[in-house]
Amino acid sequence: MSKQTYQRIVLASRPTAAVTPDNFRLEQAPVPELADGQVLVRNHYLSLDPYMRGRMSEGKSYANPQPLGEVMIGGTVGEVVASKNPKWNVGDKVVGMFGWQEYGVSDGGGIQKVDTTHIPLSAYLGSVGMPGVTAWYGLNKIIAPKAGETIVVSAASGAVGSVVGQLAKLAGCRVIGVAGGRDKCDYVVKELGFDACVDYKAAKDAKELYAMVKDVTPDGIDGYFENVGGDILDVVLARLNAFARVAVCGLIAGYDGQDMPIRNPRAILVSRARIEGFIVSEHMDVWPQALKELGTYVAQGKIKFRESIAEGLASAPEAFIGLLKGKNFGKQLVKLV
Amino acid sequence: MSKQTYQRIVLASRPTAAVTPDNFRLEQAPVPELADGQVLVRNHYLSLDPYMRGRMSEGKSYANPQPLGEVMIGGTVGEVVASKNPKWNVGDKVVGMFGWQEYGVSDGGGIQKVDTTHIPLSAYLGSVGMPGVTAWYGLNKIIAPKAGETIVVSAASGAVGSVVGQLAKLAGCRVIGVAGGRDKCDYVVKELGFDACVDYKAAKDAKELYAMVKDVTPDGIDGYFENVGGDILDVVLARLNAFARVAVCGLIAGYDGQDMPIRNPRAILVSRARIEGFIVSEHMDVWPQALKELGTYVAQGKIKFRESIAEGLASAPEAFIGLLKGKNFGKQLVKLV
Numbered sequence: 001m002s003k004q005t006y007q008r009i010v011l012a013s014r015p016t017a018a019v020t021p022d023n024f025r026l027e028q029a030p031v032p033e034l035a036d037g038q039v040l041v042r043n044h045y046l047s048l049d050p051y052m053r054g055r056m057s058e059g060k061s062y063a064n065p066q067p068l069g070e071v072m073i074g075g076t077v078g079e080v081v082a083s084k085n086p087k088w089n090v091g092d093k094v095v096g097m098f099g100w101q102e103y104g105v106s107d108g109g110g111i112q113k114v115d116t117t118h119i120p121l122s123a124y125l126g127s128v129g130m131p132g133v134t135a136w137y138g139l140n141k142i143i144a145p146k147a148g149e150t151i152v153v154s155a156a157s158g159a160v161g162s163v164v165g166q167l168a169k170l171a172g173c174r175v176i177g178v179a180g181g182r183d184k185c186d187y188v189v190k191e192l193g194f195d196a197c198v199d200y201k202a203a204k205d206a207k208e209l210y211a212m213v214k215d216v217t218p219d220g221i222d223g224y225f226e227n228v229g230g231d232i233l234d235v236v237l238a239r240l241n242a243f244a245r246v247a248v249c250g251l252i253a254g255y256d257g258q259d260m261p262i263r264n265p266r267a268i269l270v271s272r273a274r275i276e277g278f279i280v281s282e283h284m285d286v287w288p289q290a291l292k293e294l295g296t297y298v299a300q301g302k303i304k305f306r307e308s309i310a311e312g313l314a315s316a317p318e319a320f321i322g323l324l325k326g327k328n329f330g331k332q333l334v335k336l337v
Numbered sequence: 338m339s340k341q342t343y344q345r346i347v348l349a350s351r352p353t354a355a356v357t358p359d360n361f362r363l364e365q366a367p368v369p370e371l372a373d374g375q376v377l378v379r380n381h382y383l384s385l386d387p388y389m390r391g392r393m394s395e396g397k398s399y400a401n402p403q404p405l406g407e408v409m410i411g412g413t414v415g416e417v418v419a420s421k422n423p424k425w426n427v428g429d430k431v432v433g434m435f436g437w438q439e440y441g442v443s444d445g446g447g448i449q450k451v452d453t454t455h456i457p458l459s460a461y462l463g464s465v466g467m468p469g470v471t472a473w474y475g476l477n478k479i480i481a482p483k484a485g486e487t488i489v490v491s492a493a494s495g496a497v498g499s500v501v502g503q504l505a506k507l508a509g510c511r512v513i514g515v516a517g518g519r520d521k522c523d524y525v526v527k528e529l530g531f532d533a534c535v536d537y538k539a540a541k542d543a544k545e546l547y548a549m550v551k552d553v554t555p556d557g558i559d560g561y562f563e564n565v566g567g568d569i570l571d572v573v574l575a576r577l578n579a580f581a582r583v584a585v586c587g588l589i590a591g592y593d594g595q596d597m598p599i600r601n602p603r604a605i606l607v608s609r610a611r612i613e614g615f616i617v618s619e620h621m622d623v624w625p626q627a628l629k630e631l632g633t634y635v636a637q638g639k640i641k642f643r644e645s646i647a648e649g650l651a652s653a654p655e656a657f658i659g660l661l662k663g664k665n666f667g668k669q670l671v672k673l674v
Contacts, residue, residue: 229602229603233602248602248605248606249606250606260602260603261598261599261600261601261602262598262599264598265566265570265585265597265598265599266566266597268585268612268613268614269585269586269587269614269616270614271614272613272614272615272616272619273613273614274611274612274613274614275605275611275612275613276605276609276610276611276612277605277606277607277608277609277610277611278609279606279609282609
């Protein structure tokens with residue numbers, strides 16, 4: 001709080017195709033004086049997530065676009081450093097949605113106190129936060145896996161995919177990850193315990209990718225958790241068993257507006273598949289149950305996770321652009337303190 | 338039964354692209370002698386349906402391919418003309434799956450007696466048969482429309498689509514048909530009571546088709562019954578409201594193997610849509626309820642239907658090829674007697 005100012009990042013312009021650093025602007029702002037009932041939070045970590053790309057554009061989406069000139073939205077974890085609200089004490093650890101900035105002010109709502117005794121603070125932005133609940137919802141409420149089924153998840157080493165796969169393993173499924181690069185695939189199999197992982201970057205075309213997926217799904221695919229879109233979705237559709245379920249969480253390959261067709265929608269009919277898109281923030285009723293289960297698994301070490309941590313708010317744009325290109329390895333965070 | 342022979346049509350070869358007449362062969366066969374327990378049925382009408390195209394090809398589908406050299410599968414209605422089974426009497430009107438032939442033999446199973454007092458025999462191959470139940474299942478079990486919602490159905494003048502739309506109107510929905518040509522569209526609106534119908538043949542490209550669909554769906558689309566595939570699916574996906582439901586019954590545009598991509602699958606996520614393929618024969622549990630409702634509506638004149646009737650078994654191949662090209666107008670039948 002030196003000089004009573006802090007840093008924040010606002011949306012300076014909308015991307016025309018790929019996101020570039022000059023879509024963002026770093027600003028200084030005075031640390032606000034608290035009014036009665038307000039709480040000041042020093043953010044420790046900012047979460048970077050693919051959904052933010054969608055908010056940067058105008059046009060039809062499931063949420064309003066991020067306004068220009070305002071602080072980029074984003075989940076944060078931090079610590080109460082000043083309070084004029086009797087419900088909150090200095091030192092409380094909290095999760096909030098303060099966005100890309102070092103401080104946030106709450107009127108006492110919009111923040112949840114978290115227990116860091118057995119779970120690290122940053123995990124509340126990952127496996128025990130929105131990405132974890134996203135995994136939990138898509139897997140349990142849409143795919144609804146049965147023991148013995150084959151479940152495939154793309155972006156398998158990421159914040160969502162890693163939880164999907166570990167939960168599916170705990171449910172007794174055969175679990176296949178799809179990830180970019182040998183390092184990520186090795187991690188998914190050796191550290192997270194997936195049965196196999198397909199390195200999509202090692203396939204020279206969709207036909208070879210199909211052969212690779214077929215090789216590790218000899219009994220077909222019963223459930224697919226879609227984080228990516230593009231070629232892998234086509235390949236998986238062609239491997240679906242009857243009554244397969246596909247949870248569509250992200251279609252990151254298309255965020256920049258490029259064509260990303262499903263080439264063979266007839267597979268939906270052939271497999272009598274159910275494909276369902278969802279946004280986890282619309283299913284708040286499941287969050288308490290999901291967070292309880294996820295927290296227990298993380299505290300027990302049954303769900304492991306990995307983080308990519310960028311240092312300092314100023315590094316957020318570059319880290320976010322890297323995330324959209326798959327350069328991160330595990331949950332992408334920005335350390336703010 | 339002159340000369341004690343009858344005609345039947347077998348699959349002579351598998352289509353390499355579009356179906357051609359020489360994929361079929363007309364044969365003469367002796368009318369079988371009945372063994373104890375058997376029933377001989379003279380088929381009056383043969384149903385021609387798009388699913389038959391799928392059976393003609395090898396490769397992964399939801400059903401085994403039609404064997405070469407065997408009678409083409411197909412639903413039939415007819416009359417018992419001889420019986421050595423005490424449960425069946427000469428004169429009984431029955432629905433069966435005797436395929437593309439003038440006679441069929443049953444061991445007493447696989448046929449259902451139908452009442453033609455208030456419902457014409459041929460309707461049991463249409464609105465009160467498999468196409469009707471297909472419409473009923475996709476609409477009620479997948480789309481599950483609520484009064485006031487906007488429901489779109491492609492191939493709207495066809496055997497399935499016409500029932501979908503009339504059931505949706507009875508459910509209090511705004512109903513938009515999609516059909517090829519002004520005559521079909523006029524029929525759908527003026528005779529069947531749809532709110533509007535889009536003539537997809539009048540659109541010079543997908544963009545114009547989108548404008549036409551948008552014009553008649555000012556409040557977006559809540560449910561879509563997919564009989565066709567191709568451009569119209571993309572257009573509808575782009576108009577879906579949040580939590581829309583898409584029942585995928587047929588993707589006829591792609592039966593011949595041509596590319597028929599979904600260009601914008603991101604719409605699934607944006608709308609949190611649910612897309613589900615289904616095969617009505619896998620949901621036999623709903624047939625009694627569906628047929629009871631459909632029969633009541635048809636007898637009351639609340640569900641109207643139209644038939645395209647080809648004369649004589651020899652005309653079946655040409656009529657089937659026409660069906661795949663959308664040349665029929667209403668339920669395509671072949672009159673066999």
